[in-house]
Amino acid sequence: MALKTTIEDLRAGKSKIAVVGLGYVGLPLAVALSRHFSVIGFDISQKRVDELKGGSDRTGEVLPENLKSAVIDYTCEPTRLREAAFIIVAVPTPIDAHRSPDLRPVIGATRTVGANLAPGAVVAYESTVYPGLTEEVCVPLLEEHSGTKCGEGFFVGYSPERINPGDREHKLETIVKVVSGQDAATADLLAGVYGAVVKAGVYRASSIKVAEAAKVIENTQRDLNIALMNELAVIFDRMGVDTLEVLQAAGTKWNFLHFRPGLVGGHCIGVDPYYLTFKAQALGFSPRVILAGRAINDDMGKFIADTCVKKLIAADAKVKGARVGVFGFTFKENVPDLRNTKVIDVVHELEEYGVRALVHDPMADYAEARREYGIELCPQEDLRDLDAVILAVAHRQYESLGLDELRGLFRAGAAPLVIDVKGRFTPAEAADAGVTLWRL
Numbered sequence: 001m002a003l004k005t006t007i008e009d010l011r012a013g014k015s016k017i018a019v020v021g022l023g024y025v026g027l028p029l030a031v032a033l034s035r036h037f038s039v040i041g042f043d044i045s046q047k048r049v050d051e052l053k054g055g056s057d058r059t060g061e062v063l064p065e066n067l068k069s070a071v072i073d074y075t076c077e078p079t080r081l082r083e084a085a086f087i088i089v090a091v092p093t094p095i096d097a098h099r100s101p102d103l104r105p106v107i108g109a110t111r112t113v114g115a116n117l118a119p120g121a122v123v124a125y126e127s128t129v130y131p132g133l134t135e136e137v138c139v140p141l142l143e144e145h146s147g148t149k150c151g152e153g154f155f156v157g158y159s160p161e162r163i164n165p166g167d168r169e170h171k172l173e174t175i176v177k178v179v180s181g182q183d184a185a186t187a188d189l190l191a192g193v194y195g196a197v198v199k200a201g202v203y204r205a206s207s208i209k210v211a212e213a214a215k216v217i218e219n220t221q222r223d224l225n226i227a228l229m230n231e232l233a234v235i236f237d238r239m240g241v242d243t244l245e246v247l248q249a250a251g252t253k254w255n256f257l258h259f260r261p262g263l264v265g266g267h268c269i270g271v272d273p274y275y276l277t278f279k280a281q282a283l284g285f286s287p288r289v290i291l292a293g294r295a296i297n298d299d300m301g302k303f304i305a306d307t308c309v310k311k312l313i314a315a316d317a318k319v320k321g322a323r324v325g326v327f328g329f330t331f332k333e334n335v336p337d338l339r340n341t342k343v344i345d346v347v348h349e350l351e352e353y354g355v356r357a358l359v360h361d362p363m364a365d366y367a368e369a370r371r372e373y374g375i376e377l378c379p380q381e382d383l384r385d386l387d388a389v390i391l392a393v394a395h396r397q398y399e400s401l402g403l404d405e406l407r408g409l410f411r412a413g414a415a416p417l418v419i420d421v422k423g424r425f426t427p428a429e430a431a432d433a434g435v436t437l438w439r440l
Helices: 007-011 026-033 046-053 064-069 078-083 104-115 135-145 184-196 206-237 243-250 272-282 289-298 300-313 341-353 364-375 403-407 427-433
Strands: 016-020 039-041 072-075 084-089 119-125 154-158 177-181 203-206 323-327 356-362 388-390 417-420 436-439
Touching: 007 084, 007 184, 016 104, 016 364, 026 064, 039 078, 046 119, 064 119, 078 084, 078 104, 078 203, 078 427, 084 104, 119 135, 119 323, 119 436, 135 154, 135 203, 135 206, 154 184, 177 184, 177 206, 184 203, 206 243, 206 272, 206 289, 206 300, 272 436, 289 300, 300 388, 300 417, 300 436, 323 341, 341 356, 341 388, 403 427
Parallel strands: 016 039, 016 084, 039 072, 084 119, 119 154, 177 203, 323 356, 323 388, 388 417, 417 436
Antiparallel strands: 154 177
16 A cells, blocks of 8 residues: 555645644644644643643743644544544653653554554654664554554654754754655655755655664763763862863863753653663663763762752751752753753752752742652742752743842851852852852
């Protein structure tokens, strides 16, 4: 059986595209595609579907005016997928408590798609996976639940997502899209669909495995570079050298790579390397560099908390019962996404010392923080009588927060201590304000 549709049919609205999973990746994609094609937006969450039908996106990835103008047929009904000749799966691929790939979302989505697959349809995956997963895990499931064979009853492609949450500059339309297919005709169709919305163009990988591998090493490379900066930060801290000043000096060389130390969380950089190492270990190879980088980055929350406690002790402050205000809880600035936030590691380590961490975040959902982490976020007015402040996430709402204002949050008689994870302030500014500053 040949492909059910052509790019011309899709452009003319004779065939539909379905996007499965309407989160940080799927929704911007569905909105962009809706400007050129007839789009069905499918999500298993009725709450999410109702929210989008009402013109609201809690992720903040799509501007309200763009969401309201988009013509998308939102649904939770799986049978609606039978109307689509081209289905894009854009569901999360997290890790479990043992840092192994948690394939439940992609497996569940694949089963749903397989059970509602139109003859000759194309299924394109965007979820980050290890090389081989699409063909080794997803294709057999599609065959099982559709009762047809790949290459006969349906066709498969892969085009890894490259969404950077909260980034208005590097977005779907401006980032080159890697596409691949099980054969040339499928790859051509993916190139036509994505090429209609991605102004930066498409890059055709030679195979699905190559495209999968390209995606997973993008974030692995970034993870390792940040791990180097984090290790340097620990070393320079012991030397009494300011890491950011070192990086500024080194950065004057034309080929220096401008990475900075920090907490590495979220659903990409802190997760994707484990997909690659999982597959490598299954093949009998034990990665050393990648896992070493992951270990360094996973330890940074403890390092920051330990440093805060040491600074309190140095100031003759009582540690047990100390009140530390933590500004920011999401995994990165200017997004409400709490998935795999490493700020929780800072909070837990402080609690191990008997410190009371008061966490504030203007973008995070209070109920989600409570449900996922057992954290009760507090309003900013509750950040008072503090013994230390940790600036963990540089939300735009904190841009006007100066050192003089921070001084006013400390208890009477306390020596103001600011742990500046994001490097907002300089040592000179802190000295002028009478604040003890430590920068990562």
